[in-house]
Amino acid sequence: MKHYIVKRVLGAVPVFFGITLIVFLMMNLAPATIADAAGEGEASSAAMRAALEANLGLDQPILVRYILWLKEVLTGDLGLSYRTGQPVLRMIGQRVAPSLILTGTGVVWAVLLGIPLGVMAAWKPRSGWSKLASGLTLFSFSAPSFFLCLIAIFVFSVKLSWFPAAGMYSSGAGGDLMDLLRHLILPAAVVCLGSLGNLVRQTTSAVSEVLGEDYIRTARAKGLGEWAVLWKHAFRTALIPVLTTILNHIPHIIGGSMVVERIFGWPGMGSLLFSSVNGRDYTVIMGVTVVVALAVLVTGILMDIVYRLADPGVGWGGDRE
C-alpha cells in the first residue's frame, strides 16, 4: 500500500509540472499585455514601460521566468495581484470556504438523491422510478447551468420570493446559519442538478449489471429479502464504479459551480476567476488556475486510495482503468 501511494504521488509529479507549464505559457503568450495590464496608463512612454517590464521581470528569457515563477509557487508564493496589490494566496484563501460550501452541498445532495434513485431504477427497470431517473438524467445533461440559474431566480426569487437571488449572507446578518442556508439553497440546487445525471446513470448501470450476477441469484435463493439483496450485496459492489464516476467528474463539477457562483454572486473562487479575467489580473488568474488544478490532482490521488481501500479486489498494483 505504501509502495502504491508513493508510486501514485510520483506519477502525479509530471502532471503537476505540465499544469504549471500550461498555465505559465498561457499567461505569457502575450507578455506585452501583462505590462499593459499592470501599468494601466503608467507605462505610457517606452522608457517607463521598459522599467516596468524589468520590475516585473519580463525582460528575462521565458524559461528563466518560468523557473523563477515555479520556485515561488512551490514555496506557496503566488505573487501579488496587479489590481489590488494583495497577496494572491490570501485572496484565494478567502474564497476557498464559500466554494467548498457551495460545491460540497451540491455534490452531497446529488449523492443523496442520485444513488437511491439509480438503485431503484435498476431494481425496477420498467417502473416510474426508471422513467424518473432517465428523465432527470437527460435534463441534467442537456440544460445549461446558467439557464437553470435564471429559471431558479425567476421562479423562486422573483415570482415566489422564497429565496434571495444573490450573495452568501444578507447585509448585516454576518455569520447567521439560517441566513446562509436560505442563500445556499438555489445555487446548490443548480450544482446538484448539474452532477445528478451522471451519478444516476452510473449507479443504474452498475447496479443492474451486478443484479445479473450469479451470487445475487444465490443470495436470493437462500431466502434473503429483496431489500437486503439490493442494498447489502448489489449496491455495495456497485459503489466502486459510482465512486469512479464522481472522481472523474470533479473538474466538470468545479467548472459548473464556477458559472453558478458568478450568476448568484457567490463569493467563491469562480467569482474571483471571472472578475480577474475581466480585469486582466494575470497573477490572480494563474493562481486560481494552479490551485484548482492542484486540488483536482490531490482529490484524484485521495479518491484512488479510498477506492482501493473500499475494493480489496483492485489491489495496489495496476492502474485504475
Next chain:
Amino acid sequence: MKKRTSPVLQRFWEDKLAAACLIFLGVEILLLLVLPLFLGQDPNVTDKTAGFWAPPGAEHLLGTDDVGRDILARLLYGGQISLLVGYLSAILGTLLGVPLGLLAGYKGGKWEYWIMRACDTFQSFPSLILVLCLVSLLGPSVWNIILVQGVLGWSSVARLVYGSTLSVKKKEYVEASRALGATDRAILFRTILPNVIAPVWAAFPMKVGRAILSESSLSFLGVGLRTPQASWGNLMQNALELITLTTRPWAWIPPGLCIVVTVLALLLVGEGLRKALNPKAGR
C-alpha cells in the same frame, strides 16, 4: 468488409426516438439557414420605429432587444453560430484525439508515457477555466473559440481510442496482418482504426453538445462572443439584468430552450448510436 446495408445503420433507424432526433438536427440546420431569408429582418439593424425592447408583435415576432434589433432574427443568426461552434469544435477535437490515442496505444513506451501524461494534465483542469483564459487572451472571435475548444477537446477522444487500441492490438488479426508484412501505418489505419472508431462515433454527438454548452456559458457570462456577434448564450446575457429577467421572458427563454432541445437531441442520437454500434451492451 463492404456490406450491402450496414447493420449498424439499420439498427440505428429502428430506434425511433434516436432517428427522429437525427432528423430534427438536420431540419434544424436547414431552418436556421433558410428561415432568415423569409423573415426579412436584419439581425444587426436597429428598427428605429419599433424602438428598444418592443414587445412581441406582428412586425417583430419576438420583439426587439436593448438596441432595437429583431430578437427572432438574432435567434436564428445566433443559432447558426452556436451550431457552427459546436460541430466544428467537436470535429477538430476528434481529428486531433484519434491519431494521438492510436499512437499512444499502438506504439507504447515513450509515446504512450508522454501522450497519456499530457492527457492527465489536460483532464485535471476544469476545461471551462482553460477555455475561458485562452479565449480571453486570444480575443473572443468565433474562430478562436472553435480553435480553443477543438484543441482542448483532444484528450477525452485520445483516452477513448487509447483504451480500445490497447485491447485491439493483441487480437490475432493484427498479428496476422503484421505477419503478412503490413507496415505500421497500414496496421494502424487499415486494421486497428476501423475497430476502435465505434466509441468515438458514439461519443461525437455529446461532444458537439458539450461544445455548445460551454460556448454558450462563456458567451452568456460576457467572456465569450460579444455583440454584435450573436450566439444563443450571448442572446441571454440581458437576462442578467433583473428587469429583463422578470418582465421580458420572450427575450431569454427561447434561446435557452433552443440550447436545451438541441443538446437533448444530440444526446439521444449519441445514445442511439451507442446501442446500434454495440447491440449486446444496450438495454
